[in-house]
Amino acid sequence: MQFTYELSECSQDKGPEIGGKALGLGMLWGLDFEVPPGFVITTAAYRATVGPDLIDEFNRIAAGAQTVEELQLASKQIAERFSADLISPELRAEILDRYARIADGNSSVAVRSSATAEDRADASFAGQQETYLWVRGGDDVLDHVARCWASLYTAQAISYRRRLDDEPGGLAMAVVVQQMVPAEAGGVMMTIDPATGNSSAVYVEAALGLAEGVVRGDVVSDSFWVDRSTNDVRSEIRVKDAAHVFDTKSGRPAVRPVTDEAGRQPAISDDEARELAAIGMRVEAAQGVAQDIEWAIAADGDGRRRLYLLQARPETVWSQPGNDPEGAVHLDSGPLDPEEKNLLHGSAGRDGLWTITNMQEAIPGVSTPFTSSVWLPAAEFANRNHYRFIGALSKEEAKIPADPKGWVVGLFYGRAALRLDFYASWADRVPGLSGEAIIGQFFSSLPDTLTSRTRQRNRLRAVPRLPLPFLVVPRRMRRNRTEVGKFWSAAVSELATADRARAVDILVEGVDRFQRSLALQVNLTQGAFQSLSRVIRWLCEETSVNPHELVAGYGGHEESALVDDLWACSRQELTLEQFVRRHGYHGWREGELSNHSWREDPTMIERQLDAYRQRPDDEDPRVMHSERADKRRELERRLLSELAPTHRVPGRIGLALAAHYLPMRGVSKVSFLQSLDVVRAAARRLGTLLEQDGRLNNAEDVFYLTLDELRDCPDKSKALVAERKKLRRRYEQVQLPDAWQGMPEPLDATAAAALSSFEGTPASPGVVEGRARVVLNPSDAHVEDGEILIARDTDPAWAPLIFLSSALVADIGGVMSHTAVVARELGIPCVVNTKAASLRVKTGDLIRVNGATGLVEVLDS
Incomplete structure (x- = not known):
């Protein structure tokens, strides 16, 4: 039997023997392109070397691994069985003969996997198996061929095949050996x-x-x-x-x-x-x-x-x-029609003042229909419930209007937005608060046409309810955190095998828990936090203390714990499985339900662990947290010493309350993120079942159905999905301003990119110069030491990456947004609400960030 072929012999009829990579190279060779000479070792060689007994053993080991830690252990056990000694004398001679034809004693080759499942049209396995470059000498080639075979069973490859429901029965590996090109x-x-x-x-x-x-x-x-x-x-x-x-x-x-x-x-x-x-x-x-x-x-x-x-x-x-x-729609194909009405645009009130700032942190980018159908009703309830809770809205006013045009949240070209004029009018009813103040604090966007109109009658009704966010919410929040944590652990496990009826039940419970958790988060942040922030700013006005520095260092933030645990994991004080069990509900743009959480795909964590391992021990974030706490206590002493004597008692009370309540911010956020992860898992399970029934082309298409549709999948689901995918792709090419009146005008990205300096909202003080690293997806990002992170928006999943950065600049966000809070807690300068930093700055630009003034300068483009 022939176990090797020249690349020029690799044709379609040999596909099962040579794998995707060799087939692609043979096709290029056949089209007379310049392809470095090489050969392929066939899948028959793999099977003859490994044998059916070993293959069955490997598949049993892989099948028994479920957790991240078990997958890594299984991969290691299998890899230990592969070596060049397995290769028979006949196959060894054939490989060495082919190698001698393409390389002399000083030539190097690449040894690359060419798996039978690799590089197919419906899924790319690129990167799942290994490639070895600049391999020199016959013994080294044989050794790396065995390593390529072993990479069929890396933890990532096993997990990826499982996600695609690929059966391991016919699994085999071909290997390409190809002359290296000394590329310029x-x-x-x-x-x-x-x-x-x-x-x-x-x-x-x-x-x-x-x-x-x-x-x-x-x-x-x-x-x-x-x-x-x-x-x-x-x-x-x-x-x-x-x-x-x-x-x-x-x-x-x-x-x-x-x-x-x-x-x-x-x-x-x-x-x-x-x-x-x-x-x-x-x-x-x-x-x-x-x-x-x-x-x-x-x-x-x-x-x-x-x-x-x-x-x-x-x-x-x-x-x-x-x-x-060919179905993708682009801006240069014609103007957008602001009057169109669909699931992602056209239902919100068009006579209001709107902003996407802050909302885009929670519901990032252009939402899938499923995501918006879960988020928007919950956000509408949470906001109205809060102002009913503190007495600003009557019971009737707190009811969600039947017509979405009366909602305080809405979608514009697929982006979730908040209606400022409604929100400001509610805030004007709260004693000691104005619409202008709360919009400026939380959303960093204050249109000229927005003015406060105090409503005394409503304020009197709200007075007795003002203490409730301090007295009632923390207790409810902690109880909810415990309940939701148990629900998350149990539900994601049960959903792996749940039938349709059970998956729907879990989905409905997840949505309900998410709504309640989000409501508690709004009660806390816009009740206790908002009041404390005003007190801190008032106290700092007559002193030299920066309020942003003062609120950092209180500890207890969930994102800080996440960074601490990742550091512990990098020092082998915590296993990856333990880390995922604690924080696996996080993920890139985790508010978008179609994205994967770390529980489903821990790739980002594995990559960030490599970066953390390279950091010196004296950068331990736990030590840094302690140092920031010491600095905060020193700032408190300075603040009290500089206050007028009549203000020192309220100053001590305000600081004590801040130390107690500010660290609670992440507690309720964990609850609604865990609830969302259950909703995500339930939707994916239902998508898998609908694909098996032939009602969807792909399980992931489930996110293009709404919550109501998912409960009772319509007959024309496939057509709906295709149309909505095109619509979402179209809207993804639109850049919106952070605030607007009526209907937004898309931004001119070219004009934004032409500016060499711009301002945002100062969120964490300090001045840093460094090279920029523009990151739109942290899952595969790499940040070098000293680089400044530029992002469109961030969420808790970015915390490990923010820790590696010297400063942070974001397109959106306010001084109380997640981006600002994490930056302050990690002690790095931060500017938010720059509107288009990710367009204006390119990776590699030398920039200066002033977190105290909000100025960002491009020093060398």
Whole structure:
């Protein structure tokens, strides 16, 4: 039996033997592109080497692993069984003979997995198995072939196959051995815009050095868009400070700094970008589907730059059924119609003052229909309930209006917004409070047309109820936290095997608990917190103490505990399983229910652990918390000493109350996040059951149905899902202002990017200069020491990343928002409400952040 093939022999009929990567390389070879020479070791070689008994044993070990810790242990047990000694003398001779044909004694090769499930059209397994670069010598090649086989059973690969319901029965691994290219530049090309699904341009991302830099995302890269029809090139050239290169001393690839001059030059020329785009379109035409292609440019013997293709796979996001890139709608295809009415736009009152600030922290981005159907009624109830609770609204006024035009929350182009004029009018009824004050404090947006109108009669009704947020809410909140914590642990476990009726019951209970938990959060933050914040600001007005510094260091914040536990995990004081059991309800943009929580996918935590392990022990956040507490106590002493004698007693009372109540902020937030995670889990279980029944194409499509529809799935669910996906993609390309009157006008992103300095709301004092790291998704983000984090919005899942940063700048948020609170607690400068920092600043820009004035300056673009 033949166990190896040259890449030129890899054709469609050999697909099951050679795996996705080898098949892609054979296709490129057949189209006469420049492909580095190589060969593939077939799946038959894997099966002959490992044998059915070992394969059955591996599958049994993997099947018994359920938790993160068990998956890691199973992976380790399986990997220990793989070694080059397993390879028979006959197979060893065949591999070494092929290797000798493509490499002399000084040549290096890449040894790459080519799994049978890899690089298929409906799911990309890229990154789930291993790749080894700059392997040299026959014995080293054999050793790395065995390592590639073992990577079929990494914890991530087992978990990923399980999420896709892939049966392990036919699992096998082919391995590609291919000559290395000493790249001067490398990267990835996609024949469709990966962010928007726009197929009118080919997207190219290029880094200096090896393409590994783009694949890993740990060095700065340039972006190019090549228009298919005109061949015009649009580019974003960034300052590059490092590259993946072959290190001659270690004999391995490494990240090394580049010179300032080289770092300022484009990684590739416009003509090279056009050449890549032409190749991409040709490959796409041959394969009939959008392509994801890895490439490299290296100098030939005459010093000329030559383009090599390293692999090709089908694009797996926008090419999914219902995600047809030709159906993606773009702003340049025509103006938005503000009068249109659908699930994500058009139902809210159009005569009000609206803001997305703060709301976008909770309900980020363009909501899926399921998310908005859960969130909006709960948010409407929570806000009305609070002002009824403190006596500002009557029982009748607190009822949710039947017509959404009368709601205080609404959707505009898929973004959740809050109606400022309604909110301000309610706040005006509270003694000692004004609409202007509360809007300015919580939302950092105060339109010129908003004025306060005190209503004395309502204020008198509210007086006896003002102490309730202090006296009643904490007790209710703690009891609810305990109950919801037990509910979360039990429900997510039960849902793994629940039938439809039980899943619906858990879903309904989860929504109910979420609404109650959110209401308690609003009672606390806009009752006790708002009052205490006003007292602290009033006390600080006559002293030199900064109120933002004073409120940091009280301890007890959930996000601080999260960072502490991640640090403990990095020092092996806590297992990853224990960390996930405590904090697994968090996740990127966790308010959007279609996103995965850490309980479902701990990838972000695993990546952040690597960064935490590299930090020196003296950066222990637990020590830093103690130091900030000492600083806060010193500020309190200074405040009291500078106060007028008549103000010292209320000063002591105010500080004592702040120390007691401010750390409670995260308690009720945990409850509503855990409730939301149950809702997420119940929806996913129902999606799986609906897919099995043939009523949905994919289980994830469940998030394009509303809560009511999910209880009784409509007959035309598939058509509804496809239409709503297109609508959501369309709205995702709209940038909205932070506040507006009536109907918002989309922002001009180009104009925003042209500014070299801008201001936001100062949220945590301090001045820092450093390179910017723009992060839109923390799940795969990497922050270097000293970098300044730039984000559209943040939620509790960002806390581990914020800890690694020297400063934080956010597009949205107020001084009492989550972003500001975490930054203050972690002791880093912070500016919020910049409106478009993530558009104005690029990764690699040298910027200065002043957290006391709110000024952000781009010093070197």
